[in-house]
Amino acid sequence: MDLFTYYRSTSSYRVRIALALKGLAFDAIAVNLIRDGGEHRQPDYLSVNPQGRVPSLRLDEGAVIIQSMAIIEYLEELSPEPALLPAGLLARARHRQVAALIGCDIHPLHNVAVLNRLRDMGHDDGDVTAWIGHWITEGFTAVEALIGESGFCFEDVGLADVYLLPQVYAARRFNVDLSAFPRICRVEALASQHPAFRIAHPDAQSDKPE
Amino acid sequence: MDLFTYYRSTSSYRVRIALALKGLAFDAIAVNLIRDGGEHRQPDYLSVNPQGRVPSLRLDEGAVIIQSMAIIEYLEELSPEPALLPAGLLARARHRQVAALIGCDIHPLHNVAVLNRLRDMGHDDGDVTAWIGHWITEGFTAVEALIGESGFCFEDVGLADVYLLPQVYAARRFNVDLSAFPRICRVEALASQHPAFRIAHPDAQSDKPE
Incomplete structure (x- = not known):
């Protein structure tokens, strides 16, 4: 999996924690939100994420999931243990x-x-x-x-x-x-x-x- | 279940749709966000929802769930059919x-x-x-x-x-x-x-x- 991330982006940081708690390996692809008016606004990145924000998770088969809540719920369903949500x-x-x-x-x-x-x-x-x-x-x-x-x-x-x-x-x-x-x-x-x-x-x- | 709701609140409206799609019965308790400076800011309502926003879902046993996303995911798990989320x-x-x-x-x-x-x-x-x-x-x-x-x-x-x-x-x-x-x-x-x-x-x- 590839995670498009920026070091101090709050929502990228959430996804990194979820991945680390679950012990899931990923490649981090940095998207600099400052340089050149923001790499997140460039066509290359917009072709990955039409909203032009970080994070985005690109799966091995090429599909992309955006929005940290959707990514984290996906990771919880993909790899239920250790769980981020209790049973009740x-x-x-x-x-x-x-x-x-x-x-x-x-x-x-x-x-x-x-x-x-x-x-x-x-x-x-x-x-x-x-x-x-x-x-x-x-x-x-x-x-x-x-x-x-x-x-x-x-x-x-x-x-x-x-x-x-x-x-x-x-x-x-x-x-x-x-x-x-x-x-x-x-x-x-x-x-x-x-x-x-x-x-x-x-x-x-x-x-x-x- | 009681749903604390306001007719034109976007997030209350979401929860009403989810309840209706699942055919779940509930009592609507109106919280007027305009009258008297906002009923959502009154102590009675803050004792239900410490954030002072609508919607809130009060379960029959008295527990309260706030935030529309948390409420809707709860309803999906409580009453999986008809599903709001597909299988894959x-x-x-x-x-x-x-x-x-x-x-x-x-x-x-x-x-x-x-x-x-x-x-x-x-x-x-x-x-x-x-x-x-x-x-x-x-x-x-x-x-x-x-x-x-x-x-x-x-x-x-x-x-x-x-x-x-x-x-x-x-x-x-x-x-x-x-x-x-x-x-x-x-x-x-x-x-x-x-x-x-x-x-x-x-x-x-x-x-x-x-």
């Missing part, structure tokens, strides 16, 4: 609701395209920073209420953690204050010691600039 | 990637909270309309490339259609030009004749104002 239906829903909250209501509001649009509308760095902080703080307030009191989000590592850690990375990058979220910070500390999260981290990617 | 792994991923593209990269950018935030930042109705049109048009350009050339999104009705129809409804409501998207308009026309999409439509909801 309600327990599975608890993981998916945290994943969806982060994947729909936090991250899309501060991706590169949205921040560029805000700048095009005349907003300065201060406005953009406030915008990012607002959505991460509001979303994390709900996540903090939804996750458990020990271990990973729901004790054993799973889908909710696959989503939470990249979002925490983005929050740190944008200097969002996380002191009101002790459960989230507990999960962050635990994951920092876990090999799958370490290998998937932006700092461990070969396309990270020197 | 890649075919399932094709439905989920359209659902995720709409649910992550289109709808969250024009929900009530985001539009209110833009107004608070000094933007007028013209700016807000342009913002909505930009994200729907960009997202639908990718959706148009991803879906098939006949029938529903992928011939038989499924998850991609559950997401697409509410997004088309929102696009019409905001006067977005859809003439460049013949495949999407084909699916819209087909769904307009389907009983599950009709019963779930905002115009058919008892909480729609006279």
Whole structure:
């Protein structure tokens, strides 16, 4: 499998964690979102992913899956063990609701395209920073209420953690204050010691600039 | 089951379609997002859904699931037939990637909270309309490339259609030009004749104002 990825893309980072937790081998193909106006906007990449975003997963037979949620659910069905979702239906829903909250209501509001649009509308760095902080703080307030009191989000590592850690990375990058979220910070500390999260981290990617 | 819903909420509409396609009975509990500053922000509702958004699904045993994607995947696992997702792994991923593209990269950018935030930042109705049109048009350009050339999104009705129809409804409501998207308009026309999409439509909801 080939994963089209960018080292600090939140959604690429999710897929890297899922692949690492499942022990699935892949070739990383870097797509630089900055260089030359963005390699994701070039015809070569648009022929892989018509939305022009990362990540994309190209299977050995050539088919491409886009959108991190679709990719991760595919990996869970392709290679069920170790599982990202527990067995019980309600327990599975608890993981998916945290994943969806982060994947729909936090991250899309501060991706590169949205921040560029805000700048095009005349907003300065201060406005953009406030915008990012607002959505991460509001979303994390709900996540903090939804996750458990020990271990990973729901004790054993799973889908909710696959989503939470990249979002925490983005929050740190944008200097969002996380002191009101002790459960989230507990999960962050635990994951920092876990090999799958370490290998998937932006700092461990070969396309990270020197 | 109780569904906390608002008639023209895009994500509530999705869940109503999924319930109708599966023939699952539920009690609709209206949450008015406009009245009294928004019933979704009141303590009664926050005790149901700490994120303070619709929809929420309360199961008979009292547990609550939030986030439309988590609710719909739960319903698919609870009541597998009729299926929203086909049997093949890649075919399932094709439905989920359209659902995720709409649910992550289109709808969250024009929900009530985001539009209110833009107004608070000094933007007028013209700016807000342009913002909505930009994200729907960009997202639908990718959706148009991803879906098939006949029938529903992928011939038989499924998850991609559950997401697409509410997004088309929102696009019409905001006067977005859809003439460049013949495949999407084909699916819209087909769904307009389907009983599950009709019963779930905002115009058919008892909480729609006279």
